[in-house]
Amino acid sequence: MKALLSGNEAIARGAYEAGIKTAVGYPGTPSTEILENITQYPGIYAQWSPNEKVAFEVGCGASISGARTLVTMKHVGVNVAADPLITFSYTGVNGGFVLVSADDPGMHSSQNEQDNRRYAEFAKIPAIEPSDSQEAKDFVKAALEISETFDTPVMLRITTRIAHSQSMVELGEPQSSELKAYVKNPVKYVMIPAYGRIRRAAVEERMQKLTKWARETSLNTIELKSRQYGIITSGICYQYVKEALPEASILKLGLTYPLSEELIKGFAQQVEQLFVVEELEPFFGEALESMGIKVAKKGLFAKIGELTVSLIKEKISAELGLDLPAQSKVETAGLPVAPARPPVLCPGCPHRAVFYTLKKLKLTVTGDIGCYTLGVLPPLEAIDTTICMGASIGTALGMEKSNPALVGKVVAVIGDSTFFHSGITGLVDMVYNKGRGTVMILDNSTTAMTGHQHHPATGKTLREETANVVKLAELARAVGVKRVVELDPFDLALIEKVIKEETAAPETSVIIAKRRCALLEKGTGKPVGIDRDKCINCKQCMALGCPAIALRDGRVTINTDICTGCNLCVQVCKFSAILKAGEGHE
Amino acid sequence: MNNINLLLVGVGGQGTILASKVLAEVAMQSGLDVKMSEIHGMAQRGGSVVTHVKIGSKVFSPLVEKGEADIIMAFEQLEALRWLDYLKPEGEVLVSRQIIEPVPVILGKAKYPDNIVAEVKKVVSRVIAVDAVDIAGDCGNPKASNVVMIGMLAQKLDFSREVWIEALRKLVPPALLQINEAAFEKGCAC
Known part of the structure; x- marks a missing residue:
């Protein structure tokens, strides 16, 4: 039977068919749907962890205990998990272990576009890359086989265009996999220096075997057509090449690390000119150079962003001296320019008032990763820094400790899920080192940006089972914060009063602004209205950046279709011109 | 058959992705190869949403590029304008007259x-x-x-009506099926 699946759905299906027993991850675009889809299959224990490092370690335990294991994360999540990754490469596995790294060339939903094939090389583990959903499914099984044969974790590297593109997949039957026996083996699994040295040698031996095997694996395929030129490529770029240059000979690398010199030289000898088509880092390009294999043109493609069919066609045709017919398209030059449609905090978003107030008070705001990062955009423009998950708190501490002018002026803003991910240690640091910063936890009771996943304070697990609820205020007090305030972020006057008090206090403060994400509360509020007699059109309400407040023919109006009745604008208006639902407005 | 390239464009929350799923299901049930690509993440935050659908005997890249779309189906007027570069010169635009103002417009910028x-x-x-x-x-x-x-689109593509209805039944929640079938019929008549 065939089904149309996204790469992520196909990986989940592959996990089911290949007998994965444990699946762990932390949400992150473009990886999130893998675990969300795995929950539909019987026989797989699946969970969200608070961050990717913990997820990876849960995976280590699962594998060592004998289970076939899948761990999923976005590319930057691998940075967080890099510590266990590199040493787990030394210990090797018991049950097969697959790490899905979902990279995001073009930064559709990420803060950087690192190429995680580099991690495979750095950690000395094999990496395989599917080029469509069928392969995404099949490669899970292949990865497990490599993992168990060569005693190594395996990276299944995908990119956004694989994760979020759908193509046809032939569904198979689930294969039963037995839990392997767990046998205590400290020399393999306890990485004290004496044992680590033994495993260090095993890693190099393994890489030699894998490199030899790279010559023969059917993951790598050669399509010989034109003798004039050949292309080495992998992943989604393979599809682009097939479409751009149907006559090209292709060496498609399914195993992208390690590479076989023999295989690549063999291919290179069969074509007059050799090209490499790869997104982001020149990973194959550098490998070929070190093998002494000549390519027609080094650095043909930029390291930045995604490749396209037309770009590949254009660049390689130019090198080959081929003429391309001019691309005809609709002549749009004379048309009006479409104004941008940037993402925005939703109507009724509980984060809005916090940023409105922080801007009003002219505070320096260290931000974090989540929906609330949108607080950087006009008209709120309240955020000064955003580096990575959890960075807001450490950054705030560093600022106040190093620049006296910023003492009492820095507020760290972090979401609830992000706080569990990597904010807790930052808070411990702030208290320990006598920071006097203010940490605002914007608790909307979900992991909103990635599509509303549970976390340790939502009371539910990935599989919707009831779970313990971590109390943020108690946690903050437990690490030594004496000033902890919980408030409703729809109470504008209270927010301002509390932020003023807490930033003035000579010690660490935590403010927990708690209200559920507006998207989870959809349709529960009634819209506000404008009293035309009182409105002087001062536009102060528009400083909230609410999509439900718009200018129509120069007048401020409320879009009642989308207004949720959060009443922030009612509180902002100095002329009492905005009325709550039921108060007799137009 | 020649490949058909479509762009479905709109604003988060307009049902762009459901529409593309129905289309892809129809193509698949009609025995064709189909690929579909979308960008998630910001979709629910009022951003511009685009789904690429490519249908044919064999499809490689899942993405439609500039000048390649046979049909642009826009659920909002501004989005039709935004993506027009992707249309073939002889291509067709199906557009809903709905207007959803983006934030820079709302703010008067x-x-x-x-x-x-x-x-x-x-x-x-x-x-x-x-x-x-x-x-x-x-x-x-x-x-x-x-x-x-979707009903409008069905008139432009060479798939049987039964397959469209079947796809709707498969992908639309049963409670909304009656309304959606009526909407489909009306769309077919546009």
């Missing part, structure tokens, strides 16, 4: 262009603009405007 449909018609000979939201409203729910658009 940018202007929502006047008469977008008329502007698009200056450079594209085949443009069909409908009041899909009103039509859907007449059927019982303005949110079914995406299905009105």
Whole structure:
């Protein structure tokens, strides 16, 4: 039977068919749907962890205990998990272990576009890359086989265009996999220096075997057509090449690390000119150079962003001296320019008032990763820094400790899920080192940006089972914060009063602004209205950046279709011109 | 058959992705290869949403590139204008007359262009603009405007009507099926 699946759905299906027993991850675009889809299959224990490092370690335990294991994360999540990754490469596995790294060339939903094939090389583990959903499914099984044969974790590297593109997949039957026996083996699994040295040698031996095997694996395929030129490529770029240059000979690398010199030289000898088509880092390009294999043109493609069919066609045709017919398209030059449609905090978003107030008070705001990062955009423009998950708190501490002018002026803003991910240690640091910063936890009771996943304070697990609820205020007090305030972020006057008090206090403060994400509360509020007699059109309400407040023919109006009745604008208006639902407005 | 490339464009929450799923299901049930690509993440935060659908005997890249789309189906006028570069010169635009102002317009920092449909018609000979939201409203729910658009699209593509209805039944929640089937019929008549 065939089904149309996204790469992520196909990986989940592959996990089911290949007998994965444990699946762990932390949400992150473009990886999130893998675990969300795995929950539909019987026989797989699946969970969200608070961050990717913990997820990876849960995976280590699962594998060592004998289970076939899948761990999923976005590319930057691998940075967080890099510590266990590199040493787990030394210990090797018991049950097969697959790490899905979902990279995001073009930064559709990420803060950087690192190429995680580099991690495979750095950690000395094999990496395989599917080029469509069928392969995404099949490669899970292949990865497990490599993992168990060569005693190594395996990276299944995908990119956004694989994760979020759908193509046809032939569904198979689930294969039963037995839990392997767990046998205590400290020399393999306890990485004290004496044992680590033994495993260090095993890693190099393994890489030699894998490199030899790279010559023969059917993951790598050669399509010989034109003798004039050949292309080495992998992943989604393979599809682009097939479409751009149907006559090209292709060496498609399914195993992208390690590479076989023999295989690549063999291919290179069969074509007059050799090209490499790869997104982001020149990973194959550098490998070929070190093998002494000549390519027609080094650095043909930029390291930045995604490749396209037309770009590949254009660049390689130019090198080959081929003429391309001019691309005809609709002549749009004379048309009006479409104004941008940037993402925005939703109507009724509980984060809005916090940023409105922080801007009003002219505070320096260290931000974090989540929906609330949108607080950087006009008209709120309240955020000064955003580096990575959890960075807001450490950054705030560093600022106040190093620049006296910023003492009492820095507020760290972090979401609830992000706080569990990597904010807790930052808070411990702030208290320990006598920071006097203010940490605002914007608790909307979900992991909103990635599509509303549970976390340790939502009371539910990935599989919707009831779970313990971590109390943020108690946690903050437990690490030594004496000033902890919980408030409703729809109470504008209270927010301002509390932020003023807490930033003035000579010690660490935590403010927990708690209200559920507006998207989870959809349709529960009634819209506000404008009293035309009182409105002087001062536009102060528009400083909230609410999509439900718009200018129509120069007048401020409320879009009642989308207004949720959060009443922030009612509180902002100095002329009492905005009325709550039921108060007799137009 | 020749490959058909489509772009479905709109704003988060308009049902762009459901519409593309129905289309892909129809293509698949008709025995064709199909690929579909979308960008998630910001979709629910009021950003521009685009789904690429490519149908044919064999499809490689899942993405439609500039100048390659046979049909652009826009659920909002401004989005039709935004993605027009992707249309083939002989391509066709199906557009809902709905207007959703982006934040820069709401804030008065940018202007929502006047008469977008008329502007698009200056450079594209085949443009069909409908009041899909009103039509859907007449059927019982303005949110079914995406299905009105699907009905319009069904008239442009060579797939049997039964397959479209079957795909709708598979992908639309049963409680909304009656409204959506009515919306589809109305769309077919546009």
